Amino acid sequence: MNTADWLQFALFLLLLAAITKPLGLYLVRVLDAQGVTFLDPLLKPLERGTYAAMGIDPRREQGWKGYVGALLLFSFIGGLLTFLILRYQHLLPLNPQRLPGLSPGLAFNTAVSFTTNTDWQSYSGETTLSAFSQMVGLTFHQFVSAAVGIGVAAALVRGIARRSAQTIGNFWVDLIRINYYLLLPLSLILAIVLVSQGMIQNFKPYETVRLVEAGGEAGAQTIAQGPMASQVAIKLLGGNGGGFFNANAAHPYENPTPFSNLLQMLAIFAIGSGLTAYLGQSVGQPRHGWALWSAMMLILVGAVALCWWAEAHGNPVHQQLGIAAADGNMEGKEVRFGIFPSSLFTTVATAGSCGAVNSALDSYTPLGGAVPLLLMQLGEVVIGGAGSGLYGMLMFVLLTVFIAGLMVGRSPEYLRKRIGGFEIKMVMLSLLVLSFSILGFTAAASVSEGALAGLGNAGPHGFGEMLHAYSSASANNGSALAGLSTDTPWYNVTLAVAMLAGRFLTVVPALALAGSLARKSTLAAGPGAFPVGGATFTLLLAGTVLLVGALNFLPALALGPIVEHFLMNHGNLF
Numbered sequence: 001m002n003t004a005d006w007l008q009f010a011l012f013l014l015l016l017a018a019i020t021k022p023l024g025l026y027l028v029r030v031l032d033a034q035g036v037t038f039l040d041p042l043l044k045p046l047e048r049g050t051y052a053a054m055g056i057d058p059r060r061e062q063g064w065k066g067y068v069g070a071l072l073l074f075s076f077i078g079g080l081l082t083f084l085i086l087r088y089q090h091l092l093p094l095n096p097q098r099l100p101g102l103s104p105g106l107a108f109n110t111a112v113s114f115t116t117n118t119d120w121q122s123y124s125g126e127t128t129l130s131a132f133s134q135m136v137g138l139t140f141h142q143f144v145s146a147a148v149g150i151g152v153a154a155a156l157v158r159g160i161a162r163r164s165a166q167t168i169g170n171f172w173v174d175l176i177r178i179n180y181y182l183l184l185p186l187s188l189i190l191a192i193v194l195v196s197q198g199m200i201q202n203f204k205p206y207e208t209v210r211l212v213e214a215g216g217e218a219g220a221q222t223i224a225q226g227p228m229a230s231q232v233a234i235k236l237l238g239g240n241g242g243g244f245f246n247a248n249a250a251h252p253y254e255n256p257t258p259f260s261n262l263l264q265m266l267a268i269f270a271i272g273s274g275l276t277a278y279l280g281q282s283v284g285q286p287r288h289g290w291a292l293w294s295a296m297m298l299i300l301v302g303a304v305a306l307c308w309w310a311e312a313h314g315n316p317v318h319q320q321l322g323i324a325a326a327d328g329n330m331e332g333k334e335v336r337f338g339i340f341p342s343s344l345f346t347t348v349a350t351a352g353s354c355g356a357v358n359s360a361l362d363s364y365t366p367l368g369g370a371v372p373l374l375l376m377q378l379g380e381v382v383i384g385g386a387g388s389g390l391y392g393m394l395m396f397v398l399l400t401v402f403i404a405g406l407m408v409g410r411s412p413e414y415l416r417k418r419i420g421g422f423e424i425k426m427v428m429l430s431l432l433v434l435s436f437s438i439l440g441f442t443a444a445a446s447v448s449e450g451a452l453a454g455l456g457n458a459g460p461h462g463f464g465e466m467l468h469a470y471s472s473a474s475a476n477n478g479s480a481l482a483g484l485s486t487d488t489p490w491y492n493v494t495l496a497v498a499m500l501a502g503r504f505l506t507v508v509p510a511l512a513l514a515g516s517l518a519r520k521s522t523l524a525a526g527p528g529a530f531p532v533g534g535a536t537f538t539l540l541l542a543g544t545v546l547l548v549g550a551l552n553f554l555p556a557l558a559l560g561p562i563v564e565h566f567l568m569n570h571g572n573l574f
Contacts, residue, residue, distance in 0.1 A: 009304065013297065015266055018272075019266070024275070024281055027182070027277075042438045047216075056093075056172045056176075061170050062167055064511045067169065078140070079454075092204065096131075097205045098429060099420070105487075105492035109496045116476050117146060117353075117503065118243075118478045120473060120478045122498065123487065124246035131203055138231070139230065143183050143184070143238065145240070146385075147170075147175050148507075150279075151169070151387065153390040154166040156517075158388075186271075187234045190233040194263070197256045197260040198256035199260065200228050201228060232244060236268050237268075238386050239352055241478035248357050250334050255358055269352050269383050273293065276289045276290070276292045277289050277290075279394075288533045290533075291532060291537050295542040296381070296537045298539075299546065300347065300383070303375055304343065307347050307372075311328055312329075312339050314328045315568060316568060332363025334358060346361065347371060349372075351380070352385070353380040354386050361482070362465075366464075370557060370560075370561035376471040376479075377434065377471050378476050379396075379549075380477060381393040385476060388476065394526065395430050395431055397532070399500075399548075400537070401413065413523060413550060417517055426509040436501075437502055438470050439456055441464050441474075442467050445494070449493075451490050454485040457483050459564070465484040470498055474498045476503055479556075499568070
């Protein structure tokens with residue numbers, strides 16, 4: 001853990017802080033149906049034409065139930081369309097490899113995965129999916145599922161900011177404006193920059209190249225090709241994850257240079273970070289937005305430090321075999337990145353609800369691998385996915401002010417609105433969904449023959465594989481430990497159910513909360529109101545997030561990575 005690594009970390013945080021406010025100010029304009037952006041001369045006619053074609057009145061807003069209904073209908077139709085594309089891709093164009101359609105179970109799992117912004121993949125993308133399936137079936141959802149999450153966050157912020165209102169926005173307007181004015185322009189710019197770094201973007205099936213150090217037939221290698229840059233750009237910006245290649249961001253085509261590595265991490269955090277500034281601007285308290293951002297960064301810094309420390313110290317079992325301790329745990333990591341960039345990328349991607357990886361999570365030390373696991377179990381609120389991180393963190397904000405109110409014997413208030421029983425019920429419903437989904441499915445898998453047959457390891461690491469899978473699915477993250485074989489009937493169905501629960505059983509309470517808060521009038525400012533813009537609030541919020549995570553998941557973590565850590569230090573691994 002040297003000076004150069006600390007400087008890289010500081011640079012990343014400074015660049016992230018620098019882009020947060022400008023993005024937040026731009027989001028204020030995008031998420032206001034009447035907002036004006038610099039792209040209006042180019043995109044406004046397209047926006048109006050889309051409204052006309054869909055029969056949408058952009059001036060007509062919806063209550064929370066109407067917003068939920070439109071969201072669920074759109075998600076169902078989009079998921080069904082993707083299922084059909086994947087199931088029958090052999091009948092569709094842009095399939096030069098003549099790849100067959102996916103099995104019903106895998107097509108269902110994948111369609112649910114991308115509909116819920118999880119992007120979990122139980123297959124190798126370059127050998128399983130055609131270019132049409134990648135670009136239309138999956139990339140379509142990487143745009144719209146991210147827009148859905150951002151729209152829900154915007155609706156909740158509107159509910160907080162409005163007074164005695166019955167509406168929280170229009171789902172269709174949010175969906176269209178977010179894609180036209182935010183995701184498409186940013187993805188186009190990012191894709192061009194990634195191509196400049198050496199990332200491929202073409203429609204070739206394969207490329208055969210000759211190797212320098214071998215002759216004859218053994219001296220040739222077949223490398224998959226395809227429209228990669230366009231998909232990688234939105235997978236990062238939308239917090240989607242997944243990968244064009246099975247090796248994901250460890251593949252030289254998918255992450256060619258150190259600059260592309262840094263750029264990908266910034267892209268994962270960009271929109272989620274900007275949304276904290278959007279919150280502060282929308283409620284008229286910029287310091288409140290920065291307090292949320294600071295709480296997120298406080299947890300992130302601790303997570304990066306622990307993962308980095310664990311990987312830098314390496315595996316005692318390896319060291320007993322003569323591997324230098326100073327090299328750290330390089331198993332499963334690219335030499336061109338090393339320990340710190342791999343640890344930072346893993347922590348950022350998992351905190352950002354993005355399944356992208358530039359190293360093999362299954363090869364991390366037990367404590368290093370516990371970091372992304374815990375970040376998912378906290379509800380993906382450290383920046384989190386596009387939109388989902390903000391509305392997830394706002395649930396903890398309301399829980400924090402509720403606890404603070406109880407501590408001083410006052411009715412809890414948030415931004416001069418009283419927090420009552422209904423609001424706390426919605427908060428607890430949203431927070432408990434992850435616990436029931438993660439722990440319930442992991443417990444069931446631990447005693448199911450169909451689930452145990454997919455384990456690549458026994459003992460605590462095998463348990464950790466199942467725990468990571470259901471944590472990733474329920475938190476809509478998409479990362480996985482490679483030792484678990486999940487293309488089976490058990491995992492295809494149960495992981496899909498966990499993804500659906502993790503997405504929609506948190507979205508509905510968030511929108512119900514938005515509707516309830518929008519109807520409330522403001523209270524008179526008083527000296528007893530809990531300030532939500534200072535260091536005290538930031539520390540209390542971060543502590544609440546960690547405490548809830550520890551209470552819910554520490555026993556499960558103790559059975560997996562924690563006991564595995566002690567076994568590793570005694571040279572006794574399963």
